Amino acid sequence: MMESVIRLENFYFAYNKSELVLQDIDLEIKKGSFTVVAGPSGAGKTTLCKAMTGIVPFYMGGRYSGDVQVLGESTKGRRVSDIAMRVGLMLEDYESQLVSLTAGEEVAFSLLNHGFAPEEVAERTRKALEDVGLPGRESYQLDELSGGQRQRLLLAATLAVHPEIIVLDEPVSAMDPDGAHSLYELLYAIHQRYGTTIIVVEHRVDYLLPYVTDMVVLKEGQLVTADTFAAAARTMYEDEELRPLVPALWQVKLGVERRFGITLGEWRTEAEAAAELQLLGFEGGNA
């Protein structure tokens, strides 16, 4: 059985003066997985991300029960910044998360705060910027970088502390499709290179189809399923409200499977789908 890096046990949470946002969440995130958290708006996806990094409930306050364990330790009683050294978090509004004036300072900020030696900070900063495709930009002012580059910079700042897990909350919500594909390609490259566990909250799972290994689905604060991508996508497809969130390619696949009573491969790209359908004799929409 695969080792889990995050474990939520019987977790309930409500913000102050609000209804329950998360209810009875029992969940494990496998080490080295590329997990997507999906679900309709208001399902509690962002709150779940915050719970995985100790922000909920220990920074934001609120009522809770149950336990969240990150890398074998409960988040209870731990400082958010200490957890952040092992679990990097990128929130949706990336612009407001940049705290410095130059790219180099932004990446170095967290490292310096945690007492790393200046030589190591410089080396990690250089490497992190290189990893996200911004080599040699240490002295660039933030307003000299485009929106996409700033997002990459934030990722570099997260990477520089060498986290074992990276959690991203709708990182491409304000990006065009090309920018979104490019960021996820980069994220996948980092996942492959360093074996980092990646958890992404994403409405448009289509973007992640080539990379995702596992999927967590939430609905109205409750866990619908947490399984391999293929199994979770099937569960989603059975639920009419969740069906539109299944990647378009998989909606076709599951629809074909249901209609013709066959089992198709785990399509990750349109090319794979086209090849298999042609092999089975589906041509121009006719079987």
Added chain:
Amino acid sequence: MRISAFTQIIVTVAVTAWVFILPVKAVATILVFELALLLSIKRDRMTMAAIGGLAVFTGLMILFQLLFGSPLEVALTGGLRMLVMTMAFLCMLAATRIQDIAQTLVDRFHLPCEYAFMLTTALRFVPNFLADSEITLDAQSCRGYSNRGNCVKRLLSYVVVIRPLVMRAVAKSETLALSMELKGFGSNTYKNMPREPLGAADFIVLGLVVVLSTYPFWK
């Protein structure tokens, strides 16, 4: 010749003290030096606009003093002193990176890091705030906001721009606070950054500051 942020802060503080203890002619000489220094460091549109703005503000200050019955000489001297003080800060900001000022304030002057961080945050977020205000203004204009009418009417109608703008700013500041928490912002911030060493130029300038500051007491 590179002068550290520490020395520049000391010089700025010293200049603000000198404007009160030195005679008007000496203060006017400092102003000439400041202008020459500022224009030699930066000669872009922003700097020119800042100098122009300061000049207008000084003119208004002199005018108000005259309106309230101050003699012309007192009004002019007051305006000059204010101009020299603010110009000193302008020189410091033009010559030093704001991050270095913030670090020096924490590291050498023991200012709490929260206050020093406000400097960098302000510089970082003012352009964002201005961009947000333009977006909000456009959005509300599409919904029927108009700035026509008398002053009171304009002020009241502007509430529909202010309200979403403030809410947006609050949301952004919450995200910023959370981001800082995640990045371990606290007592170690700035202290672990490499300290800017004082060089020969710093000691010469600091020596001059001591001489000029104590000069009136030698007589």
